Amino acid sequence: MQHNSHAVVIGGSLSGLLMSRVLANHFDRVTVIERDIYPDEPAPRKGVPHSRFPHTLMLRGQQILEQLFPGLKSELLDKGAIELDSIKDVAFLTPNGWAAQRDSELALLAFSRDLLDWSIRRRLAAFSQVQFLTGASVTELLTDPKRQKILGVSLHQHKKFNPESNPESNPESKSELNFESNSESNQNLYADLVVDASGKASHTPQWLRKLGYEAPPETEINAFVGYVARIYQPPPDWDVNWKMVFMPTAPPQQIRGGAIFPIEGDRDNPHQCRWIVSLVGGDRDYPPTDDAGFLAFARSLPSPVLAEAIERATPLTPPYAYYGNENRQHYYEQSPLPARLVVVGHAACLLNPTYGQAMTVAALEAMTLDQFLRHQAIDKLDQQTHALQKQLAKAHQEAWTAAISIDYRYHSTQGKPINAATRFTNWYWDQLLELIVDRASIHHTFLEVLHLLKPSSVLLQPSIFGQILAHSFSKRWQRFTSPSESAISTR
DSSP states (O other), X not given: OOOOOEEEEEOOSHHHHHHHHHHTTTOSEEEEEXXXXXXXXXXXXXXXXXXXXXXXXXXXXXXXXXXXXXXXXXXXHHTTOEEEETTTSEEEEETTEEOOOOOOSOEEEEEOHHHHHHHHHHHHTTOTTEEEEEXXXXXXXXXXXXXXXXXXXXXXXXXXXXXXXXXXXXXXXXGXXXXXXXXXXXXXEEOSEEEEOOGGGOOHHHHHHHTTOOOOOEEEEBOOOEEEEEEEEOOTTOOOSOSEEEEOOBXXXXXXXXXXXXXXXXXXOTTSOEEEEEEEEXXXXXXXXXXXXXXXXXXXSSSSHHHHXXXXXXXXSOOEEEOOOOEEEEOGGGSOOOBTEEEOGGGTEEOOGGGSOHHHHHHHHHHHHHHHHHHSOGGGXXXXXXXXXXXXXXXXXXXXHHHHHHHTTSTTOBSSOOOHHHHHHHHHHHHHHHHTTTOHHHHHHHHHHHTTSSOGGGGGSHHHHHHHHHHHHHHHHHHHHSOOHHHHHHO
């Protein structure tokens, strides 16, 4: 009798959804286990507390999602998502002033996170081999007697058994999902591969200890960054030369920042743009959540543009706060693990979300998994899952390095000591931000790196490195040759 291959994905947020889409290319059945009950329309849910905050899909992420779900971009635009030029349409305030706005081919896609997740879930529902098991939590990993490979998961069903599958086909039966009841409320679900995409609340370290394995090494870099956001209706007569405002923090001197992100309108008027306005503070300088405090924080930013905009706009929601913005990496690729288990997304590498690259990193991980499975037979996973975990770790390394390099700049950052390489990166970053104000080619390359289209190493190419050195030397020479303030005062 032929064995039907089965993969289980723990967690049905974006990372889990993208992994499920890729696994559907290679497995006969894919089961997504999600603790929440999904809403019937784009709406916040408990398992994605940061969905109320700005989300943009970088260009590399757009390319991957369009490859996985052809026509998704058009569908999002039809639902009111906003496409904008990363240079022309963005008012970007650097520590050295506003960056010049000019045409580019670097398109951003702005929308609510709820719209993206809902759209992808609907697309996945069209795959007959993908099934959603909602209202359920995994309680432990199942192994062979020698505890050398994972055979599935044990799960607790919070609500009545509720497999959600293609609404146009007959749901698979309980037996077809390879369930084995081990108590009144717990069930065993067997699989050939288990993917933990359960996010920062992942229990894999505890499950591994229970099986006799050591938890993987871990690094946490916490700059105590928090942000508060609320949705506004723009004023009807609003006429400006930007679609988005981006005033990032610039630690250690400037620890407050803010942004205005356009998103789709409400369900009745999706193409009537709304704004998500987000305020951010590091070093525990968290933005307030009361109306007066929110506006006062906005007024304290280096430019009045954001505060003036929201004073004329109409608030549609109260301010929402989110303070869990640390960076944390579990080095599963460095640890001996049981076979047939991989850990992805925030369960492996949690990134400070204020830098906007996490969704694209999830897409890169999904493509890494797809490429791996194209060259590895499923029946060989016992020997290959550790190699897969190493490849997955490479997918988030660029974004991890960028995030911690910035967060190290805050005064109160907790984590391993800063090293010479990070100091150089921070110095180099400062010079870049000064040059992108009026140097189009550097600004363009800088954004290509942020969009994860190119590795950060391109910013060290001779044409840019030479300009950095010349700029730094020029500043030093001016300070050396210019009379000091004290000398001027005594004349």
